[in-house]
Amino acid sequence: MKIGFIGLGIMGRAMARNVLQGGYSLTVYDKFASCDEIKALGAAVVSSSREVAAASDLVITMLPNTPHVKEAILGPDGVLAGAQPGLIIVDMSSIAPAASKELHAEAQKRGVAMLDAPVSGGEPKAIDGTLAIMVGGDAAVFERAKPVLEKMGSSVVHVGEIGAGNVTKLANQIIVALNIAAVSEAFVLATKAGVSPEAVFNAIKGGLAGSTVMNAKVPMILAGDFKPGGRLELHTKDLLNVLETSRELHVSLPLTATCMEIIQSLICDGMSGYDHCAIVRYYEKLAQVEVRK
Ligand code: NAD
Secondary structure (H helix, E strand, O other): OOEEEEOOOHHHHHHHHHHHHOOOOEEEEOOOOOOHHHHHOOOEEOOOHHHHHHOOOEEEEOOOOHHHHHHHHHOOOOHHHHOOOOOEEEEOOOOOHHHHHHHHHHHHHOOOEEEEOOEEOHHHHHHHOOEEEEEEOOHHHHHHHHHHHOOOEEEEEEEEOOOHHHHHHHHHHHHHHHHHHHHHHHHHHHHHOOOOHHHHHHHHOOOOOOOHHHHHHHHHHHOOOOOOOOEHHHHHHHHHHHHHHHHHHOOOOHHHHHHHHHHHHHHHOOOOOOEHHHHHHHHHHHHOOOOOO
């Protein structure tokens, strides 16, 4: 099976490398980022999404948000313009579930299959090939795509029809954002009270409050390292998709709405490109304290 990959940013470049090193031939395209690194490993680099589709049996997209995915798939130089019937598109970007359904309907008109397969785990797990991948779409198409997805993730779970992958990702992003906010409140309080935040981390990480989020983010906070990882501007995009979906469904999400406002104020302070663990900076500013080693 020949694989195409569109979007070689923080996540895509590591995921594409794992597909290539997993033994698949790979054709790649990125509108802005350099593809030199993956080219040196043996990938073919082309200059449009259309050309990626023409050279591939399965095309993966890993792009920031809905408009980018729409451009890459539906645009005049997009995947559908170059696709043969039978092509499989696997969109691994985190986008609105309603957009996944729209794109799937357009693809179907051309005899092209589509899955939505967003990921969790951030850059470290993208590099290790241990992402959690949540997949929506036809079960038979999922089975065909699964061996490729297993090159990028240690957990590949079919969660339902098209759009279900991105619904699952929205649920994931609520938990990650609120978990970072809870960790931030707790560590700012402890630091202000004069207790070493490193000691607090060592004392509680193995207990009920411990979490994957805490293990990943507290060492970064203690080091004052806010290099992304998951950028605040991408997390705000996910929470906007959460709140839009919750309005469509008449579901009230007060904690997510508050967290969204916290992130907005950080973006106003110029931190949109910081890792999402910079949520702690909001609480640090209010309490006039820094959670550092
Ligand atoms: P990124 O901005 O680093 O990479 C996106 C890439 O897409 C860029 O290289 C950009 O040049 C390219 N691009 C944009 N528009 C394009 C187009 N029309 N055609 C071709 N290429 C185009 O983003 P990322 O951090 O790799 O995230 C990608 C997706 O994965 C996002 O939806 C994000 O929410 C999700 N995600 C990110 C993380 C993380 O920790 N970074 C974790 C899980 C999921």
